Amino acid sequence: MAEVDIENAPWEPAAIESADIVVGVLSFNSAETIGPVVAAVQSGLSSYFSGNRSVLVHADGGSKDGTQELAVQSALDKDSFLQVTYPVYPVHKLSSGYYPIPGRGNAVRTVFEAAGKVHAKTCAVLDANVQGLKPEWIHALVRPVFEEGFDFVSPYYLRHKYEGTILNGIVYPLIRALYGKRIHQPIGGDFAFSAALIGHYLDQPEGDTDLAGNGIDAWLTTHAISGGFRLAQVFCESRVRHEHEPPPDVSTILAQVLGPVFTEINRTAPAWQRIRGSEAVPTFGLGSFPAEEPARVDLHHMMESFRLGYQSLQDVWRLVLPPATLLELKRMASHPDESFHFEDAAWARTIYDFALAYRLRLMDRDHLLRALTPLYLGWLASYLLEVRDSTAAEAQARIETLCRAYEAQKGYLISRWRWPDRFNP
Amino acid sequence: MWMHINEVLKRAMNRVTTAAADFLPGLVALLIILIFATVVAFVLRIAVRRSLERANFDRRTDQWGLARLADWSPARSPTLLMARIAFWLIVLLGLLVGISALDARLTSMLVIRLFAYLPNVLVAAFVLIVGAVLSRFLARSILISAVNLQIQSARLLSLGVKWLVIVLTLAMALEQLGIGGQIVQLSFAILFGGIVLTLALAVGLGSKEMVSRSWERQADRLDRESEEHFHHL
Numbered sequence: 001m002a003e004v005d006i007e008n009a010p011w012e013p014a015a016i017e018s019a020d021i022v023v024g025v026l027s028f029n030s031a032e033t034i035g036p037v038v039a040a041v042q043s044g045l046s047s048y049f050s051g052n053r054s055v056l057v058h059a060d061g062g063s064k065d066g067t068q069e070l071a072v073q074s075a076l077d078k079d080s081f082l083q084v085t086y087p088v089y090p091v092h093k094l095s096s097g098y099y100p101i102p103g104r105g106n107a108v109r110t111v112f113e114a115a116g117k118v119h120a121k122t123c124a125v126l127d128a129n130v131q132g133l134k135p136e137w138i139h140a141l142v143r144p145v146f147e148e149g150f151d152f153v154s155p156y157y158l159r160h161k162y163e164g165t166i167l168n169g170i171v172y173p174l175i176r177a178l179y180g181k182r183i184h185q186p187i188g189g190d191f192a193f194s195a196a197l198i199g200h201y202l203d204q205p206e207g208d209t210d211l212a213g214n215g216i217d218a219w220l221t222t223h224a225i226s227g228g229f230r231l232a233q234v235f236c237e238s239r240v241r242h243e244h245e246p247p248p249d250v251s252t253i254l255a256q257v258l259g260p261v262f263t264e265i266n267r268t269a270p271a272w273q274r275i276r277g278s279e280a281v282p283t284f285g286l287g288s289f290p291a292e293e294p295a296r297v298d299l300h301h302m303m304e305s306f307r308l309g310y311q312s313l314q315d316v317w318r319l320v321l322p323p324a325t326l327l328e329l330k331r332m333a334s335h336p337d338e339s340f341h342f343e344d345a346a347w348a349r350t351i352y353d354f355a356l357a358y359r360l361r362l363m364d365r366d367h368l369l370r371a372l373t374p375l376y377l378g379w380l381a382s383y384l385l386e387v388r389d390s391t392a393a394e395a396q397a398r399i400e401t402l403c404r405a406y407e408a409q410k411g412y413l414i415s416r417w418r419w420p421d422r423f424n425p
Numbered sequence: 426m427w428m429h430i431n432e433v434l435k436r437a438m439n440r441v442t443t444a445a446a447d448f449l450p451g452l453v454a455l456l457i458i459l460i461f462a463t464v465v466a467f468v469l470r471i472a473v474r475r476s477l478e479r480a481n482f483d484r485r486t487d488q489w490g491l492a493r494l495a496d497w498s499p500a501r502s503p504t505l506l507m508a509r510i511a512f513w514l515i516v517l518l519g520l521l522v523g524i525s526a527l528d529a530r531l532t533s534m535l536v537i538r539l540f541a542y543l544p545n546v547l548v549a550a551f552v553l554i555v556g557a558v559l560s561r562f563l564a565r566s567i568l569i570s571a572v573n574l575q576i577q578s579a580r581l582l583s584l585g586v587k588w589l590v591i592v593l594t595l596a597m598a599l600e601q602l603g604i605g606g607q608i609v610q611l612s613f614a615i616l617f618g619g620i621v622l623t624l625a626l627a628v629g630l631g632s633k634e635m636v637s638r639s640w641e642r643q644a645d646r647l648d649r650e651s652e653e654h655f656h657h658l
Contacts, residue, residue, distance in 0.1 A: 166657045188658055251573040253657050305575060312572045312579045316565065364562065370569045 024111030044138030161395035215260020235287030309374020344405035462519020556594025
């Protein structure tokens with residue numbers, strides 16, 4: 001096994017000169033899950049790609065809980081195991097919040113550099129903090145790139161209807177409407193890349209602090225889409241993430257997730273303004289929704305959060321939202337719980353207005369994203385109220401309807417983006 | 426005797442004429458300098474207004490938390506305010522230069538005292554601007570965080586923090602300008618201490634049930650989220 005610290009010294013792959021497949025496992029204080037993940041990855045590579053040279057690159061951010069030692073012990077094939085460290089700066093640790101891998105951007109870049117050094121044709125990137133990773137997942141993720149010639153593969157998790165609500169309500173419809181590709185998991189998943197796409201990534205200038213930190217996924221996805229690369233997704237079971245600490249509050253999650261997405265939207269504005277509609281992305285594998293389990297959610301609490309937000313954040317929302325939307329919110333706030341409803345078009349316009357406000361820096365960006373929280377909880381309550389008696393498949397169909405609303409309102413975003421002062425309905 | 430009176434009158438007229446002859450050139454110089462300064466001030470006002478309009482200064486002051494500046498500005502436009510300030514500064518400078526043409530000693534004393542005081546004015550202005558921006562930033566931060574924590578009195582908390590920072594800033598600015606002296610310091614101490622004591626009593630006594638209900642709701646939220654079967658991402 002070759003142990004290299006990429007941060008402090010140039011890397012010379014004395015032991016590994018070339019490889020067909022590189023699978024990067026990112027970790028930071030992941031002692032409880034690193035062993036099974038490393039074993040599952042190597043088992044998957046040896047089972048399904050036995051005729052090819054493959055390497056597992058374990059990129060660790062300086063764990064203090066024995067993660068690195070456990071990873072080495074768990075490696076089934078030490079000759080195909082590489083361990084490297086990536087830099088984690090204090091700002092990454094302070095802002096990690098929802099993300100279990102602080103400095104994720106640096107970790108991904110480290111894996112890409114390793115893949116480039118060994119001239120790998122395919123590179124996959126996984127987080128080490130997942131439970132229940134199966135070897136078949138490695139095959140499913142890598143095969144479309146390695147054998148079918150795709151450049152970018154993302155997972156398509158078929159989840160409980162109450163899971164992934166920020167993704168389903170904001171990120172997926174937004175990326176779909178703006179970039180024209182129906183990628184269900186544009187962020188927060190495990191991805192696979194081709195050598196050409198990795199070369200494209202490494203050719204880009206070093207990202208800013210946000211993207212080098214935890215917002216790398218949005219950057220990877222939008223670059224793959226706007227670069228004209230071949231995209232695919234693969235069905236897989238929902239991941240179970242191992243939590244080190246209690247999850248942060250929803251406003252922190254919103255701020256950390258949407259910040260990089262809005263940054264990318266701002267950066268790629270000339271590209272997405274020319275795109276109309278959306279098209280499906282080739283999807284591999286067979287997927288089925290998980291068995292429905294009864295779930296308890298407090299909708300009244302969410303609606304009250306929305307009403308308190310409407311009552312107290314008027315001065316803030318007035319800077320972001322036009323009068324027509326504020327009127328719609330006023331109407332919603334006065335409705336009783338049973339008839340509480342957030343129109344799809346109004347929700348789409350709200351997100352677009354916040355994206356525009358992010359670009360124009362109408363206020364501190366962290367304040368802006370956190371001020372979205374009551375609105376998100378209002379939409380969430382409305383959505384959960386609609387789908388509480390639905391199956392997961394029906395809930396997914398409801399999300400597709402929401403996506404079409406985002407696409408229909410794209411003209412509104414373009415008008416406001418180009419003429420923020422003149423077009424203010 | 427009439428000849429003597431005539432003589433005295435002639436001498437008095439001579440003195441007045443001489444004094445006027447000594448004074449008039451200075452006066453004419455003052456008027457010319459004032460007219461020139463006014464012309465320059467007009468030109469500068471137009472230049473300042475156009476460049477600030479091009480830079481969207483009115484919108485930017487709002488973004489920087491200086492919305493109050495619009496309330497004090499003519500036609501609610503900070504751009505016009507800056508242009509007028511520039512205009513009157515040039516006119517004032519012209520006046521000082523013009524007065525020196527009349528009596529150099531008087532103006533030199535005036536100018537020295539003015540310029541000695543100017544740094545205090547600039548520092549006080551800087552403190553006020555920073556304080557205004559900081560108060561707005563902190564107030565908004567507290568407001569949004571409190572709303573997201575389901576605290577019903579979010580606006581009150583936000584207002585309290587804002588005024589604490591403003592009072593502190595005003596006291597610092599007045600001290601910098603040397604206005605009020607100990608009276609300002611004592612007033613500030615009383616006011617600031619009063620605000621803090623009021624907030625402490627409100628939280629400790631008057632609002633304890635409300636705060637405890639907020640904390641209970643917060644604890645319930647954590648319990649609820651651990652039981653609720655959904656993940657946001």
